Amino acid sequence: MAHNKSHATFGRLLLTGAAGGLGQQLRPRLAKYARHVRLSDIADLAPASGPHEELFQTRLEDSQAMLALLEGVDAVIHLGGISVERPFDEILQANIVGVYNLYEAVRRQGVRRVVFASSNHVTGFYRQDEVIDTKAPPRPDGLYGVSKAFGENLAQFYYDRYGVETVSIRIGSSFPVPRDARMLATWLSYDDLERLVARALLAPVVGHTVIYGVSANTVKWWDNRHAAHLGYVAQDCSEPFREEVMAQQVPLDPQDPASYAQGGAFVRAGPFE
Amino acid sequence: MAHNKSHATFGRLLLTGAAGGLGQQLRPRLAKYARHVRLSDIADLAPASGPHEELFQTRLEDSQAMLALLEGVDAVIHLGGISVERPFDEILQANIVGVYNLYEAVRRQGVRRVVFASSNHVTGFYRQDEVIDTKAPPRPDGLYGVSKAFGENLAQFYYDRYGVETVSIRIGSSFPVPRDARMLATWLSYDDLERLVARALLAPVVGHTVIYGVSANTVKWWDNRHAAHLGYVAQDCSEPFREEVMAQQVPLDPQDPASYAQGGAFVRAGPFE
Amino acid sequence: MAHNKSHATFGRLLLTGAAGGLGQQLRPRLAKYARHVRLSDIADLAPASGPHEELFQTRLEDSQAMLALLEGVDAVIHLGGISVERPFDEILQANIVGVYNLYEAVRRQGVRRVVFASSNHVTGFYRQDEVIDTKAPPRPDGLYGVSKAFGENLAQFYYDRYGVETVSIRIGSSFPVPRDARMLATWLSYDDLERLVARALLAPVVGHTVIYGVSANTVKWWDNRHAAHLGYVAQDCSEPFREEVMAQQVPLDPQDPASYAQGGAFVRAGPFE
Amino acid sequence: MAHNKSHATFGRLLLTGAAGGLGQQLRPRLAKYARHVRLSDIADLAPASGPHEELFQTRLEDSQAMLALLEGVDAVIHLGGISVERPFDEILQANIVGVYNLYEAVRRQGVRRVVFASSNHVTGFYRQDEVIDTKAPPRPDGLYGVSKAFGENLAQFYYDRYGVETVSIRIGSSFPVPRDARMLATWLSYDDLERLVARALLAPVVGHTVIYGVSANTVKWWDNRHAAHLGYVAQDCSEPFREEVMAQQVPLDPQDPASYAQGGAFVRAGPFE
Amino acid sequence: MAHNKSHATFGRLLLTGAAGGLGQQLRPRLAKYARHVRLSDIADLAPASGPHEELFQTRLEDSQAMLALLEGVDAVIHLGGISVERPFDEILQANIVGVYNLYEAVRRQGVRRVVFASSNHVTGFYRQDEVIDTKAPPRPDGLYGVSKAFGENLAQFYYDRYGVETVSIRIGSSFPVPRDARMLATWLSYDDLERLVARALLAPVVGHTVIYGVSANTVKWWDNRHAAHLGYVAQDCSEPFREEVMAQQVPLDPQDPASYAQGGAFVRAGPFE
C-alpha cells in the first residue's frame, strides 16, 4: 500500500481495538493522516501493510503496557474494549479499567488528543420519537452504555484537570449497510466514520466535545448542534436502503421498549446471571 | 389508474375531507400506500377511480356514522372539517365535535395511527420576525386556530391515555404555487404534502408528534427540530416564485398585524356577528 | 354582612359558577373588592347577603343571556362550567360553548379583565417526579382537561386580537384540607385561592398569564416563575396535614398512572359509553 | 434508646457505610422511620442500640455478601464506599464494583428504593460564579467524582430497565459546622441531611431524581428546581458561621482552580503515582 | 461617627458619585467595610466624617484624574455618571467616556473588583407581564439604558481580557419608599442596596456577574437565579406601602408603553432636540 508521508499531519497515531470490526475499517484509512500508525489489540492483527504500521498486542487492563503503548504517540483513536452488552466483569475490565489506563498513559506521555469511541447506548433509553442533543442527561440502556458514560466523564475530567482534549463519538450503527428499521436512523457508513474521525483529530480546538456518530440519514434522533465546530459533514444516507430494509423488517411490538427505545434490542439485553 | 397493491403498507387508509382542496390532491396519491383507500366527505366525491377506493358521505358531527366509517381502518388522514375562519357554530360542529367523534371512533375501532391536519394558525399571532418551534405555547389567530389547538390537545390525550398515535401537521399554505409574500415562507407544495403525510403514516414511533407542514423555503418561521424523527425532507422551495410573487404583492402596512403576524390576514378575520 | 364600599376597586365584579364549591367560598370574599358583586349560576343561589349582590340564573350556553349578564361588568371571575370528567356532550356545552359565549360577551361589553378557572388537569399526564412550568406543552388527562386548555387558548386569542386580559389559574385541589397524598402537592387553601384571585384581578398588566393555583406546599410539581409579575404569595401549606393524610392513604400501585401521574385518579376517569 | 415502632414507615431500612462520618450521624436518626434498621460497614460498628438494629460487616466488593445483605430490605441508604479522592484501584473497588453489587442485589431482592450518596464533586469543575442545576452535564473534579457519576448513571439505568427508584443526593459538605469560605455555599447540616434523606425515602414517586444536598445557605451554586417534587426544605443556614469562618480563612489565589472551582481543593487532589 | 477599623475587609474603597442620591446613602455605610473610604464626585461633597474618609472632586471624563483617583484603591463602587435620560452629549461624556476611564484606571492601578451601578433600564422595553433573567438580551428604554449596557459590556471585556471582576447591579428604584405602582415591583430599599453592595464586594468569585438590584417585593419581573452565588438576600418588601401607593396612583392608559413596559415613564423620555 502506498503511503503518502508528505501530507501526514501527525507523526504517530495510535489506533486501539485495531482488530475489531471498526478497527479493521479505519486501519488502512489512517495512513494518510500520520507518518506512523500504531495499532493495538488483544486479538491478532493482520500483518503490517508497510513500514508505517507498528503492531502491538496490548491488554487495556495492563497499565504498564498501556504506558508503553502511548509512548511517542501524538493522538489516539480509542476503539478498544467491549462494544456490546456483556457481564459486568468483562465490561469492568475492558471499558472501565481499560479507559482509565488509557487516560493515565495519555496524561503521562503528554498525548494531547483522544478520539474516544463512545456509543449511542449512553442515551439508549430515550424514545424514538424524542430528538435529543449531546447535553441531554444520560439514559444508558445497559452496563455497556453506563461504561461509555464513564469514559466520557473521565474524558471531561482529564480535559478540565490536565488539558487533554477528547472528542467522544457516540457511534450509532456502523456497518456496511443498515440492517433493520432502527438503523435507518442510526446508521454510520464507514466513509462517514472516517470523515468524523478525521475531523475529531484535526479540529484545532475541541476541549471535550461529544458528538453522535451518524450519517446524514433523513430520520434523525440526535442533534449535533453543540458539536458544529468540528465541521463534520456526513455524506452518506440510509434512505436508499429503506425499501430493502423495510421489506425484511419483522413486525415490532409497540409495547416493547426494544421497539420504541432508541437503543433498540440493547434495552433488553442481559442481565447475565 | 393503476394500483400497485404489492407495495401497499396499509390494508385500509381513511381520508376524511376527501372532496376538499387538499383532499383532492392526496386522494390519488394514497393508492400506493394501501390496498384500500376509504374516502369520506360531506360534499360529493368524484367516482371511485378503481376497486381500491371506498366512498362514504359522512358527517363528522354524526358519531354513529363516524364509528362505522372507522371500521376496518388501519390509519386515518383527517383533513375533514373547516379550514378557514368561520362563525363559531360552524367551527364547533366540524372541528370540535367532529374531531372528538373521530378520536372516539378511532379508539373504539382500534385504529392505531392518525395524521391530523392541524394548522399554522394555531400559532398565527407570533410575529414574522420570530422563529418558533413546535413546543412554543399556542397563540391562535382565530377561532379556527383555537379549534386546531383543541384537536392537537385531544390527540395528545388519546395518546397518553389510550396509546393512539398521532402526527399533527400544522399545514402552512398548500397551493399549487405561493400566492403572496407571506406564502414565500408558508408554502407547502402538494408533493411535499404527500411526502410529509407518508412519513407521518410510516414512521415507526411517533407518540403525538407536532410538525409544521412547509416546503424547504429559504424564509423560515418554523423550526421542526423536535420532529426530526419523522424523517420528513421537503424537496420543493418557494424561491423560484419570488420574483413573480413580489411583483404582484400589494404594499403592506407595517402597523397592521395582518402584515407582521405569521397568520397574515387570518389575524383580522371575523368576528362574525 | 357589612360591605365596606370605600375600599372597593371595581365597580362591578361578576362571579360565574357562584353556587359551586369554590363559588360559595369566593362569594362573600369578593365584597371587599367591588361595590357590586354580580353572581351567576344555573343552580339556585343563596339569597343576596346585601344590596351589593346581584343574582342571575344564567346558562353559559345561552349566548344572549350571557351578553346581558356581562353588561356593566368591570371584571369577571369565571368559575362556571363543569369541573370534573364528564361525558363529552356535557363538557362541550358548559366548558366549550360556555367559555366562548363568555368571551364574546366580554368582548362586546368591553370588559377588560377575566380570571379564568382553568385546571391542573390541563397537564395531568405529566409524572409526579417532573416539575413543569406554565409553558410546558399541555398533556391533558381527560376531556375536562382538554376543555380547560381550550379556554386558555381562547383567552390567549382574545388578548392577542382584542386586548382582553386574562389570568388563567390552573387550580390544583381546593378543599378545606388536603384529602390524600396527592393533595399534599396540589392543595390550594381557600384563603390562598382568594389571594390569588385578588392578584389576578388587581395586577396592572397581565396580558394572558397562566399560573398554577396552589398553596405554599413543600412538595412542588409546578413552577410559577413566568407568573411572578402577579405577586401571588401563598401563605398556607399542606405540610401540617401530612401525618393525618398519610395515615389514611390507601397503598398506591406504582404501575398505575393514577398513582404516578400528576392528575391522579382523573387519568383513568371515563370514557363514558 | 427508645424506638417508637408505631410510626415507622418501613419494615427494614439498610444503611451502608454506617461506621463512617455521616453514617454515624444518620444511624440513630433512622430508628423512627423503620421497625428494623440494618447497618453495614467494613469498619467496626458500635454495638446495636436496641433490638431494632441489625449489624453486618459486609464488603461492597463481595457480590454474594451484598446479595445477602439486601435480603428482606425495603429501602437502602447507600453511604458506603470512598468519599474522598483516592488512587483509582480503591475507587474502582469501593465505588464502582461496590455500587454495581449494590444495585444487582437490590434488583434481585426486589428492593424498590435507593437513596444514593452521590457528591457535588460530580460537577466540581464548574466555577463558583456559575449556578447550575441537576441537568447540567457532569464536570467531575477527580476520580471520586467520576465514580459518583458512574453510580448516578447506573441508578438511571436500573430505573429505566428494572423500575428501581433512586434519589441521588449530591452531598455538599456535611459537617457539624462550615469550616471554610467554600463551605458557606456547600454546607449541609446533619439535621438537613436527615430531612433530605427522609424525603428521599418517603416521596411517593421519584423515578431517578438527582438533588444537591445542601442547607438553606444564602450563597447558592446549585439549583434544585428539578427536584422540587421531593419536598425537601432545608432549615439550617451557614450564614451565622460566616464571621468566624472568614476570620480564619487563608487568602485564596484567584488564579488557582482550587479557589474558583466549585469543587475547591478536590480539583487539585491527586494524581496518586 | 465611630469607625471600627478592626472588622474592615478592605484597605481602601472608592465610591464614585458620592454626592448623588444613592451616594449619600451608601457613604456612611461603607465605613464598616474599609479602613479608608475614598469619595469622589464633581459636585460638592459633605465634609469628611472622620479620618477614614478621603474626598476627591474628579471628573469622570478626565482620564488622568481618574488614574490618580484609583491609586491605592482595593475595590470601587461606581455610582458616578448620569442616572436619568438626558441628551446624548451628556450621556456620552459621563456614562461612556467616564466608565471607560474608570476601567482603564482600574486596570492600570491593579484594582481587582468593581461594583458597577447599572440600571433596570437596560431592559426597560420588556413588558410588565414578562419575567426576565439576567441573560435576556438587552432592550434598553433610552440612551441612558444603552449607556448602561455599554458599561456592562465593557465590564465583561475587562474581565475576559484582564481578569478585573465586576458585579453589575441593575438598580431598580432606590428611594426611601416606593412612589408609584411600578415601584411596587422595582423598589430597592437603601438597606437592601447596602446588603447587595456588600455581597458584590465580598463574594469570593464573581467574574462578571449581572444582578437586578431589587428588594424582596412580592411582584417580581426579574429573576436573579444566575446570580445566586452572590448570596444576596433582600429583607425589605414594598408590600406594606401598597395601599398608600395605590390610593395615589393616577390611572394608567393600557395602550401607553409607559404603562405596560418595565421601564415605565423612561420609555417615553426624550428625544431631546
Added chain:
Amino acid sequence: MAHNKSHATFGRLLLTGAAGGLGQQLRPRLAKYARHVRLSDIADLAPASGPHEELFQTRLEDSQAMLALLEGVDAVIHLGGISVERPFDEILQANIVGVYNLYEAVRRQGVRRVVFASSNHVTGFYRQDEVIDTKAPPRPDGLYGVSKAFGENLAQFYYDRYGVETVSIRIGSSFPVPRDARMLATWLSYDDLERLVARALLAPVVGHTVIYGVSANTVKWWDNRHAAHLGYVAQDCSEPFREEVMAQQVPLDPQDPASYAQGGAFVRAGPFE
C-alpha cells in the same frame, strides 16, 4: 456600468463606509436594488459609475451633515466607522458618536430600515469549541467589539421606541479567500455578503434582527436559527481552501486565547497606551 432601473426595489439606498474594503465590494452590487445609490465616506470615493450614484464625503461625527446625508434615503447600509481594534478615542468618535448620529438622522428623516455592519467580535471571547446563537450574552474581545454591541443596543432601542427596523450583521471575516485556520470558520465571501445584505434589505418584517455574517462553511461556531426568517442561504464555503490555508498556518499555542477564542488575534490587540 449598465443600471437596470426597472427592477430596483428602493428609490434611494445609502451606503456608508463606501470607500472601505467591504464598501468597495458592495458598491457596484447595490445598483440593482435601487434607482439611486448614495455613497458616503470620509476617504475619497472613486468617481460615480453612472448617474444613479450620489457621492458624499461625510464625517459620522458631524450630526448636521449626517442629517443631510440621510435626506431622501429609503434604507441605509451602515459600513462606516472603524473595523479593527484602535485606541478608544477613535472608536468613540467613529463607532459610538457616529452610530448615534446615524440613528438620529434615520429617525428624523423617516428612514425605515438599517442594515448595520456589526461584528463577530461582539462575542469574540467565546471559545472555538462553543457554538453560540445570537441571543448569547455579549463577550466582546476589545473596544471595537464593545462599540459594535453599543450599536446593536442602540438599534434595538430605535426599534422598540421609534419603529426603525435594523438587521445587525455580525460580520465574520469577509475577504476574497480565507487567510488562516480561523477563517475556515469565519469566512464570508463577497457574494454571500451581498446575498445577506439583500435579504436584510428586503425581508418584509425584521424588527431588530441579529445575524452572524458567515458563508456556508463546514466548521460552524454560530447558530443563526433566530434569524431564519431573513431567508439568508449562504452558497459559498471555505472548505476548498482548507488544504492551502492549513499548509501555511503557523502553529498555534493551545494556551493562548488568540488560539482558542473565537475572536482570534483580536483578543490580544491593545491596549494602546
